[in-house]
Amino acid sequence: SQKIEQNSEALNIQEGKTATLTCNYTNYSPAYLQWYRQDPGRGPVFLLLIRENEKEKRKERLKVTFDTTLKQSLFHITASQPADSATYLCALGNTNAGKSTFGDGTTLTVKP
Amino acid sequence: GAGVSQSPSNKVTEKGKDVELRCDPISGHTALYWYRQSLGQGLEFLIYFQGNSAPDKSGLPSDRFSAERTGGSVSTLTIQRTQQEDSAVYLCASTPTGTGYGYTFGSGTRLTVV
Incomplete structure (x- = not known):
C-alpha cells in the first residue's frame, strides 16, 4: 500500500540555521508533490x-x-526564524486522481 | 469569497445524533475536497468533487458518512448516528480544477462527540 514517511515527528534547530525536512514515499508514482x-x-x-x-x-x-528515483523530497528553510515554527506536511498527488495523500507531518521548532 | 469558509467552527454533539458540516469554497473553484484530521495525525481523505463528475467517495469510512455539493458550490458533509471515533477536525479545501494545484483549506470544523 502507499506509504509516506516524514522524518522524525519533531525537529529543533537554532535561529539562523537551515532546517531540512524529509518526505519519503513508497508504492507511489506521484505526478507532483506539495508542501504545506x-x-x-x-x-x-x-x-x-x-x-x-x-x-x-x-x-x-x-x-x-x-528525486523520483530515490522517491524523496527535501524541504529546506534557510535563515530560519522562530516564526517558522509550525508543522510541515508533504502531500503527493497524481493527474488521474484529484485527491492528494498526506504525510503525518514534521513539527519544526526554531529556537531564538 | 476570498477564502474557503467552514461552519460551524466547533461542534459538540451527543453520540447517536446526526451532524451537518458546511463548506463554502473559493468562488470559481470547480474542485472541492473533504479531509479529516484526528489529534496529532495527518490528513485522511474523505471525498472529492470535481465539476459535474461523479464524486470520488473512496475515503468515506462508513455509510454513516455522506456529502453533497449543490450547484457546484457549497458542500455539506453529513455524519449520521455519530460515534466517539468520529471526533476530529474536518477540513474542506478547494482548487481551481481537479489536479496539479495546491489546496486552499478552510479553518476546519472541530467535531467532538460525547
Whole structure:
C-alpha cells in the first residue's frame, strides 16, 4: 500500500540555521508533490508544489527538491526564524486522481 | 469569497445524533475536497468533487458518512448516528480544477462527540 514517511515527528534547530525536512514515499508514482505549513488550530497553508519533471523549486527562503528515483523530497528553510515554527506536511498527488495523500507531518521548532 | 469558509467552527454533539458540516469554497473553484484530521495525525481523505463528475467517495469510512455539493458550490458533509471515533477536525479545501494545484483549506470544523 502507499506509504509516506516524514522524518522524525519533531525537529529543533537554532535561529539562523537551515532546517531540512524529509518526505519519503513508497508504492507511489506521484505526478507532483506539495508542501504545506500548519499552525495549531488552523488549516494547512499551501507553500510549494513541485512536479515530477522538476528537480528543484524555490520561493523566498524556501527550497524544495524532488528525486523520483530515490522517491524523496527535501524541504529546506534557510535563515530560519522562530516564526517558522509550525508543522510541515508533504502531500503527493497524481493527474488521474484529484485527491492528494498526506504525510503525518514534521513539527519544526526554531529556537531564538 | 476570498477564502474557503467552514461552519460551524466547533461542534459538540451527543453520540447517536446526526451532524451537518458546511463548506463554502473559493468562488470559481470547480474542485472541492473533504479531509479529516484526528489529534496529532495527518490528513485522511474523505471525498472529492470535481465539476459535474461523479464524486470520488473512496475515503468515506462508513455509510454513516455522506456529502453533497449543490450547484457546484457549497458542500455539506453529513455524519449520521455519530460515534466517539468520529471526533476530529474536518477540513474542506478547494482548487481551481481537479489536479496539479495546491489546496486552499478552510479553518476546519472541530467535531467532538460525547
